[in-house]
Amino acid sequence: MHISRLRIENYRCFDDAVIEFRRGVNVIIGENNSGKSSLMSAIQLIFEGGGAQSLRRYDFYQGIEPSTDPPQISITATLSSGEGEDEPAELGTVATWLSGIEDGDWEAKLTYHFYLPDDQTDEFTKLIDEDPPTRASFWRAVEQVLPRYISRIDAGSPGEKEPGYQRVEPRDLNGFGVDFLDPIRDVEREMFSGRKPKLRTMLETVLDDDPGAKKALEEDAEALVDQLKDRIDLAKLFELAESTGAEDGGTPSIGSRMREADIIKALRLVIEAETGGTLPVTYNGLGYNNLLYISLILASLESQTVENVGPKKAVVFPLLLIEEPEAHLHPALQFKLLDFIQNQITREKGSKQVFATTHSTHITAATGLDAVVSLSEDKEGHITPSYPGRVYSAMTGGDGEESKAYVERFLDATKSTMLFAKGVILVEGISEQILLPTFADTLLDTSLADEHVAVVAVGGRTFKHFLPLFGALLDDKEFGLPRRVACVLDADPKKKSGENSYKKCYPYQVKSDEDRQQSRVVETLNAYASGSPNIKIFPGEMTLEYDLAKANSGSDLLVTPFCTHANQLEALASDGSLGEKLQSKIAGMEEDLSEITDEDERRAARFATAYLECIDGKGGHAQKLNLKMEGDETEFTVPDYIEDAINWVCSPIT
Structure with missing residues (x-):
């Protein structure tokens, strides 16, 4: 059930x-x-x-x-x-x-x-x-x-x-047991205080039912109380009662009966310190006490079965509701907590159901797509659910099982931000992931953080696996997440080099109908996005680095320590002079460059070619360039396709 x-x-x-x-x-x-x-x-x-x-x-x-x-x-x-x-x-x-x-x-x-x-x-x-x-x-x-x-x-x-x-x-409704952990919870109070604290309840549950041991314990307890009574001088406490005659109603004494339940009430949870000795559990951190309490709750789900408490008191359908299970927990513990809960619920006999609300990508990474229900406000202002785990079985094209398996492997705590964001920019690699937020904030006066837009690097050939999450190839758009998604990717043009073979080339080397201005990846993504108004493809002219250099061919801001022949690149940017080492770098492209008739276009293409050929380590280069841009007020041009992508993804779905 x-x-x-x-x-x-x-x-x-x-x-x-x-x-x-x-x-x-x-x-x-x-x-x-x-x-x-x-x-x-x-x-x-x-x-x-x-x-x-x-x-x-x-x-x-x-x-x-x-x-x-x-x-x-x-x-x-x-x-x-x-x-x-x-x-x-x-x-x-x-x-x-x-x-x-x-x-x-x-x-x-x-x-x-x-x-x-x-x-x-x-x-x-x-x-x-x-x-x-x-x-x-x-x-x-x-x-x-x-x-x-x-x-x-x-x-x-x-x-x-x-x-x-x-x-x-x-x-x-007694057969339904509801345990609710609210987001601002005082787990210490819930464990130890109140009329029926959770610790005492669970200790009674896991206590072996041994009548002989119970009787022996209570007899020993009574003997201990008698020893204590012998050391207490009650007469000193009740002198007033004796002198006023209050004892006519009976002489005060101390009861010596102590039941097993009374002893359980006296037990306290302590922590055995690694340095030796014990500490009260209240000295534990909030996160660990949170885990202790949830552990008690999970144990209680299993303890309330017919086998344990009989048919009259049994809970046949336990429900656990947790708001923000990540509260006070280290990210690694967040993942382990939900992974444990999921495994335990799956493994144990009987019907149980857990509902958890979260803002934690570590939680969603632990549970996988099938467990996720996303609530969003649609364009009419109504709250609507989406089910990212169902999209792959509802696809009208592509290999749903392959795509789902890939996404499940991919969605670690960092990449899961795409499930929570208001808009998503999917990019090819680390360079775009580093630079696009800075382009938006510094040059386009738009904060991706303020707009709740996530920039996620997914790799050039794998964009297609993620687009069904947002409605691509789905007849029933209800399953997809209602987010604007911009795919920013390299065009990667190719020139025909044989009967059925192609090789990478620069945009100006594409000259015949048989050459490819854009890669097959762009074509595939356009096919995926057709019919999905919230998904749009933004290809560049070649690669991010080439496109940046072509749009800023006179800027030495682009040159970083990760560029070989940096001095000659700076000279090429400032006065157009092509040093000997750069000449050798682009010698194979000079003939095609010379065919560009527009002088400004030719100069920009030459600089972009030399620049791309000189980059040694794109990730480190992007990081250095990002730092330079954050501290520089020099005019800089964002390539049109990137600006269009940022502006589009930050606008509301209409």
Whole structure:
């Protein structure tokens, strides 16, 4: 059994959204205010019985159109059968809630309603004193009648408007166990304090049930208490009571009975220090205590089964909701935490489901694409879900399995930024990744950081594997992430050199129809992007370095220690003089260069050719060039295709 679908209507930032989930672990990502926390609250409203939370005006979707009808909140959870056989206890829990059965698979539905009863709606209408109702009068009326709103949970297929099918009482939901870890959590208090702290509960769970040992322990404890009593002079404490006659009601003493449960209450968690001795666990760092607490929670999921606590107290479907599991954790521990949770949920018997909201790329790297649900605001302002793990099976072309396998291997914590960003620029290598943010910030007065645009290096021939994530080759665009994606890549022209062979060349060496102005990669990406308005391809003329030099042929700013013959390059930039060593570098291209009729074009192409031939180590060169540009106010021209890509990806989807 698992929650396969959640429909949320008129709740917080959701007007009417349907979000689908898979068995096991689900990781919810999205920008701030994209509905992640509201989704978690919606799950709690249903499975914690609904009545525990009193909703307020601002829990209603604020975009509701004003009318004389009072607004309602509705949240429907669809429970679906698991793979293989469901446990009898699971089937027993949902047997009367079924909304459909087909080929042995079943669905059950629970719906939380928050509404104004029918006999109160006339009062709401009277309170709206404007015709037609304005937003101000509508919400003023809502606030006035809000104390009369009621909540209930029903089972089965929802009715058209009003609730009224099978009522579910809070006790009917006892089979669902909800553990919720909010983002600002005091794990020390949760572990050790309160009426039923988690540590004591779990110690009782893992304690061996041995009546003989229990009896012996309590007898030993009673003997210890008797020894302590012998050392206590109670008469000194109760002199006043004796002198005033208060002892007529009985002589005060100290009870000597100590049960096993009392001893467990006295136990404290300590840390054995590597240097020797022990420390209270409260001296631990927040991150490690966070892990200790989550470990207790995970253990409790397994401990509440029928085998452990019996059918009356058993939790047949444990739910773990974690907001920002990365809180206080080192990045490596973030990865290990979610990797452990995913493996444990998969390995253990019985139905369990975990929902985690996160802003951590380390978390998504640990769980993989299939677990990710991305919440985004569309161009109409509605919150919509996307499912990056599903795109590859929905592709209409290409090899979906190959592409998915490649992306899963690729999406480490650094590359996973593309799942979280508002816009993405995919580039070929480290040079573009280093330089494009500086071009945007220093030269184009646009901050990619402020625009939440990620620049991700994916390699020249692998762009195609990533584009389906954003809707390429998909008939159903719902699965793809609604982000603007710009692919900035080299044109890599080639000149025909034989019957079926080509070799790399400079743009000015492309002269016949059989030569290629752009590589086949550009053609492939254009085919992928066709029909996907949020994906656009921006090829250069040759390579980034050549294109930079051609656009700035008179600038010695481009010359770095990673350029051989640096002095001659600077001279070529300043006065056009071609030194002997540079002449030898470009000797094979001079004949083609001389055929360029425009003098300025020829000079720019010659400098760009010499410049590209002299670069020794593109990554180091880009880093040095980036530092020079950040501290230099000399006029510099960004190649048109890069400027166009940056401006386009930073504009909203229309």
